[in-house]
Amino acid sequence: MSIPSSPAFAALHSLSNLPRSPLGMTPTPLSLLARVTALCGGPQIWIKRDDCTGLATGGNKTRKLEFLLGQARAMGCDTLISQGALQSNHARQVAAAGAVAGMKVHLVLSDAVPDRSANYAKVGNIQLCRLLGAQVQCIVGDANADEVCAALAQQLRRDGSRPYVIPMGGSNGMGALGYAAAFAELAQQMQQLNAPLDAVVLASGSGGTQAGLMLGGWLQGWQGRIHGVSVGPTKEVLSARVNYALVDACELLGLPADAAASVELITEMGFKGPHYGVPDAATFKALELAAREEGILLDPVYSAKGFAGLLQACATGGALHGLSNVVFLHTGGVAAMSAYPEAGEVL
Template sequence: MLTQLEERPRFILLEARTPIQRLTRLEQALGCGGSPPIYVKRDDLMGVGGGGNKLRKLEFLIGEAIDQGCDTFVTTGARQSNHARLSAAAAARAGLSCELVLTDTVARDDEAYRRNGNVLLDDLFGATVLRKPDGVDALAVAQDRAEQLCAEGRRAYVVGSGGSSPLGCLGYAVCADEIMAQEQDLGLRFNRIIVPNGSSGTHAGLAAGLKAAGDKPGRIESFTVLAPIEKARAITNELALRTLALIDPASAFTEGDIVVMDGQLGAGYGMPTEAMFEAVRLVARSEGLLLDPVYGGKAFTGLIANIRDGAWRNEEPVLFIMTGGLPGLFAYEPAFRRD
């Protein structure tokens, strides 16, 4: 682990490094000899709450909450937020109450989306849910709620969507260190490391971790699945710089260090695309692995498109980080059935 982070409060939610696996059958499906070696890092395989990338961020966020003497963890997200679900699970593991401010960000209102998937699990993990319409400032609502709790003699810790504060992003700075160690163990180096870009925290943390280690942050490449491309790039740049400042204040990014790509957002955040349906089915049927429809499914669609278009053919190995989100498949059952 980065020695600069050893003194920071941390509540351990991962018991071991997540594995890296090669997808040889998918390579064959994409064209014999035409695909680069494709690997996945299984950040969907974590024990708490059904697994997923947000647990890396929550180790530092829950750790700070406990260190500050908080008894309640308050956060925000869309109705089917993976971060909200894992916050509820991590809070339960840590013995904290959890309150979620969830907004109707995605234009879906079918029964499965309203009641299944992450929504079902939020309740199972015992979270208190405050639902708000789209356009409401969820973070302001969360902060108001924290003040109410304070007036009741309690103490709340508040973090915004995705847990993507600079502190939360340290979880993926640690992951960058982990990937470099696994590269040494495997005797290879990934030319590209692909991630979905929603609240930008996964990309920002990885870039900061690589930069602090003297590696090449530009090999982290993300596909925006939430914001328009220019906004996604600006947010990722700023968040990566603020995260790097927590690790190595004297360091800075240079041009080309932050690479965010477009082309997979479709009609908007959480809105399915035909290419996403194809990618999720292809990975499921060739490798028996499950991508979520909101984040990983769209980002993996971009990976497949770049290989098929010849942009990434016969290159050095490519690593895709599977960020979890399996419950989202059940929330999108009607969309997959219609497709």
């Protein structure tokens, strides 16, 4: 790591002073994937276990929600509203965060994944959302969830509630700050292991986690790569989502919008499968390899697609093959596995 600039020091101070509601069990573990490293024959591959954040089975959204919930409570809100797909990991963690804070939670969930059975809307994350006490409203996949959430917030205000609307994936600037802070945790862990960090690979969908890591790297004076593997969005859509969250996060810290522009935006499109929420052969192969070589459970919507991208990037001829140390960020999602019974049948 190089020495952060003066603007970065000021931004780090601003970050530490923002309202934040502790939700996760951090720091999360970081360990070497020795068998996968040997199979790829390239850099040492490490895994950052943000599936172990602890909030209702954990996941990456917990870190975002610490800042989002902190702002909501500082504003005097008593209700959380958010959106996602029927098997949204984000929605599950919003429901859990609301339970921890004693706040009501309303979730607008889109039936956006094609060709699933009727059981898909009953098990996994959506079952846990209801168990956690959230009010769940399901909408058709082509409905505008932003408009539904806005109308719901307006109605709740008329009824005397004080709602706080969280965007898809918690991926605005405030949510992204969760991973600006998380990068410092990761960097310190790698430093303690005397393993210089060259790149971070993650599944990327709503873009906020990738944006936060990019900003966190810049704040630490880091010169490595944040390698996002799309789980469904096109390159144009994913890049726009990451850039939106990054610019918004910079403004929250008093930085110019282009402060982190020196951190390259890398998006891999080769493992998103036929559709968001639909795994393909590469997804299932990554699921099997992680489970059978390292005893690690991934999910077929996010982390397995990201891991498939990691395997290709670290193998001979891959974009990260010549590096020394690469970290895979496990973003969680195993709670949705019961909605994908084919994951156990096709291996």
